[in-house]
Amino acid sequence: PEPRTVSHVSGTNIPREDARDPMGAHSPLERSEIEVAVEQPESLLIGHGIDELHARTANVDAMIEREPGIDLLDPLPTDPDPLRTEASKRPARTVKSSRQLLYVFDLKLVHPKEMYGPDPLKPTLEDHVTARHADKGAQEQAREPQRMSEYVPYFTEALRKFKRNDHKGCLEDLRFLLAQYPEDVNALFYAGLCSYNLGMYSRAREFLMRSAHHPIDTFDEESDWYLALTLDRSGDQDAAVDAYYKIIAEDRFYAERARERMKRE
Secondary structure, eight states, X not given: XXXXXXXXXXXXXXXXXXXXXXXXXXXXXXXXXXXXXXXXXXXXXXXXXXXXXXXXXXXXXSOOOOOSSEEEOOOEEOOOOHHXXXXXXXXXXXXXXXXXXXXXXXXXXXOHHHHHTTSOOEEBOTTOOOTTOOSHHHHHHHOOOXXXXXXXXXXXXXXXXXXXXXXXXXXXXXXXXXXXXXXXXXXXXXXXXXXXXXXXXXXXXXXXXHHHTOSSXXXXXXXXXXXXXXXXXXXXXXXXXXHHHHHHHHTSTTHHHHHHHHHHO
């Protein structure tokens, strides 16, 4: 069979997703939104710490220096918790005793085979231009020739930009992928982080809610935590407090940080 491909699609007028209905309709992210966004000061950035749950160093005993690259891992066991499932009230999902992950620059990804089967999608970069080119003429000059890129190399380039705090460049790559595959959980999660770091809190809230409620639950804890921060940062204090209390009740990775946040309230 022909390999799955990502093709350029133009935006359509789909109603914005209601923040309290993460499974509802949502509007596609537009390049213009990224172009006008402003990178936040480094002190306000989220998602870059080596002690975050999606960072490899948070999941190993010894924090050792390693060359940036890609590490394929054997399937890792999940940690099912029926109390957490009940508290979260998440949609029904396929029960899976293990899920294969990989790490790119020490950042966690769900292996594409978990989402797309044995023939992972290969995004075509036709019409893909970086968000940094502001006018149409510059975009035309920067337009790459049509080529095929496998999923992991494509995501590697996106995360390379994330690691360098180029959140506009990373989000543009993820925007292009999500335009064709809107339920890609890796893209949803990192798009949420990029959106927050660009001050796009409404988009961050949307992407993080979708990754938190995704049938693939790999980013549930991280998404809940960063969603709470997003609600807090955007001024929705009541919702933020509820989100912090939920994290505390589950008593998992981010529980202590949530308790610290609540002490400040």
